[in-house]
Amino acid sequence: MKATDKKAEQNAALKNEIIAQSWAIIEESGWQALSIRRIAEAIEYSVPMIYKHFENKEAILEHFIKTGFQALAERLASVLNPSAPATEQVQELAKAYWTFAASQTKHYEIMYGLGMPSCEAVNNVAEIKQMSNVMMQAIQAVGEEAGNGTIDHYLKVKTFWSMLHGFMAIELFSHNQIQEAPTATFRDAIDSFIFTLINKK
Incomplete structure (x- = not known):
């Protein structure tokens, strides 16, 4: 697999993980409780990594x-x-x-x-x-x-x-x-x- 393809695959996987963990937070606490920091903590990535995939909440x-x-x-x-x-x-x-x-x-x-x-x-x-x-x-x-x-x-x-x-x-x-x-x-x-x-x- 080319390095660019692997990177794209990793980015897609991270984006899907952000979506999945966001939904888990929503199901547990409601959509009002969703925050970028809470998502970052859930997926164990830094806040800037979230912003690379989504502009904001x-x-x-x-x-x-x-x-x-x-x-x-x-x-x-x-x-x-x-x-x-x-x-x-x-x-x-x-x-x-x-x-x-x-x-x-x-x-x-x-x-x-x-x-x-x-x-x-x-x-x-x-x-x-x-x-x-x-x-x-x-x-x-x-x-x-x-x-x-x-x-x-x-x-x-x-x-x-x-x-x-x-x-x-x-x-x-x-x-x-x-x-x-x-x-x-x-x-x-x-x-x-x-x-x-x-x-x-």
Whole structure:
């Protein structure tokens, strides 16, 4: 192996170790407890070595935000069934969103640690835009199936997304966790949202 290849391999291994130990800290103490010094102590390297791979703590959190949204987008896309009624697909999307947040709560908290992503973030971060596009696809399908050509799709995606996250935030604020199955209130809210898509609201 060439010296340059070996060096690149060592750098990649160290970067992966930084990510792994960062995640271990997050799982143990929450994302707010993450610090460059704590990571350095965990991997037994100097602080400057961390900075060679990540500019700051926020860059590490950005990594987890992107991987989280990518995983969520893939989860949502996996439940879309073009042969099923469009309204059923929206219901399945909502359920998949809930179960993702319930099973990946630490990751979900990082993804939304600073609030809802801005419109600029949605447009500039590919992983967030991918998730938004899955929602858009399902909402457009409901409008087409219902013959509702007056839907403001961007508005409805923002409404749908805000509603989903709102329920997750309430669960976390009230119980510090998200129960495994969607609540009756959540299901009722999704049904009401679908009603507005069908009935030209």
